[in-house]
Amino acid sequence: MTAVFERIAIIGVGLIGASIARAAAEFGAAANISLFDANGEVRARARALGMGDVFDDAVSAVADADVVVLAVPVGAMAKAAESIASALKPGAIVTDTGSVKGAVVDSVRAHVPQHAFLIPGHPIAGTEHSGPDAGFATLFQGRWHILTPLPDARPEYAAAVDKLDAFWRAIGANVERMEAGRHDVVLAITSHLPHLIAFNIVAMAEDLENVTESEVVKYSASGFRDFTRIAASDPTMWRDVFLNNREAVLEVLGRFSEDLAALQRAIRWGEGDALYALFDRARRMRREVIDAGQDTAEPNWGRD
């Protein structure tokens, strides 16, 4: 295919940054790939893996780039944006891959010069693994990428959004556009709360007095193991998510606890019909997720 961008610069070579580099190369979505990571060991690894042109400073990496992707934890976005601001060429697109959008817009916007276009984004894809070695070209295939464009009336801005949209489609994603605040509310339920309760149950299981950790591990195939996967995700990334999407997370968390208290009461009072009705209802959602192509129908995900 014809490359959407002549040169893409990726700041942060973790699972997501590395996957974008791999995908851009594999699907020919960018003719040239520049990379920078603040961690020297990660840069060395990216070089060893042949991911593109790896630079030792962010400014050199973004010079000449048509699009700069900030693929760092949400809490590191502002600093990353600041470090590249002076080197952005006229018409350059600045985007990101943060799991929170409102806070990123607020902290990054001030650093992006008028001659560049800030278009925040978030790929709804990932694995529990981290670092450059975890990246792979097909991570975004069939997954959604959410763009949260700013209210910017310039026709050049609209054209930049279309171009970024085309890039994500070129590497296999479906693209949706929405307002940043809306993104944060939707992701609080689909992503942030699930991770929080997975972290909570896994950490809690380590602390029990009457059941040993090795017993939990041994019998984990009865349900618990599912939670260990997302609880293995990068702790820095997730700390930043919760610090930066506090309001929406606290709201769904309150709702979750309220509903859980009702379930607890139904168990205490032996309300079998209420339990059955709720469990039966939950089943339907599984079918919808599979029908939407967002999960496999294989029992146990085919892992056994």
Add this chain to the structure above:
Amino acid sequence: MTAVFERIAIIGVGLIGASIARAAAEFGAAANISLFDANGEVRARARALGMGDVFDDAVSAVADADVVVLAVPVGAMAKAAESIASALKPGAIVTDTGSVKGAVVDSVRAHVPQHAFLIPGHPIAGTEHSGPDAGFATLFQGRWHILTPLPDARPEYAAAVDKLDAFWRAIGANVERMEAGRHDVVLAITSHLPHLIAFNIVAMAEDLENVTESEVVKYSASGFRDFTRIAASDPTMWRDVFLNNREAVLEVLGRFSEDLAALQRAIRWGEGDALYALFDRARRMRREVIDAGQDTAEPNWGRD
């Protein structure tokens, strides 16, 4: 191999009963397989699938059986035991596959005659699918099977436990023995609580006013989809688990809610270090589960 049992009778042909039938045949662990299910359609399906000798009444199914496996929901165990009691031959083993052991022992024991041996059990294996078609021969490979023998001093009882142990090993399981009450406390954390919170978050996501169900489904690959799998498990089975392991479930649920409240407070007050420390700790458990052979190390379970 030489069959461990000359004839096994399986009462209840759902995922577990059907998998035992398949496994017993595949690995030659029983020379003959008798089956009964209270549901006529299930019996017809078991016949069509060629699972063994399917009987139209429980009494005929267990006559001549060396071991009878009650593979019905926990709440149906007492009735199933009562229905077969009169037909058990001297020395027959009665076992079950219920996810709760204390309540099953209490409700089943009175129905098992002195000339038979009640040895409760629980295979730590399953999928989110239900019914006879969901059964497969390798379900128990590398998984644990827990036996909770009664305090019975007869040497014949000990020999029966060893024989049942050999059967489960023959179909691929590792076997562990523990006291019924201990089983119920351990499974409350490894299985019952994870299912409860999965049911809770999935049902809750249907009820939100500010996020639509289709948005949840669409962006579910960001974490939520993991929970839909176990929330798709059989609602009757799970209702019975919670009604029959109430005390242990309420205890771990109380602990879960307490820890979640602490996490909620850490988010509200922006305590990044506390969040990081907890998330980092949760990560270690994943490695232990994989090292114990209870899950695959493939990113996203290899499903994408």
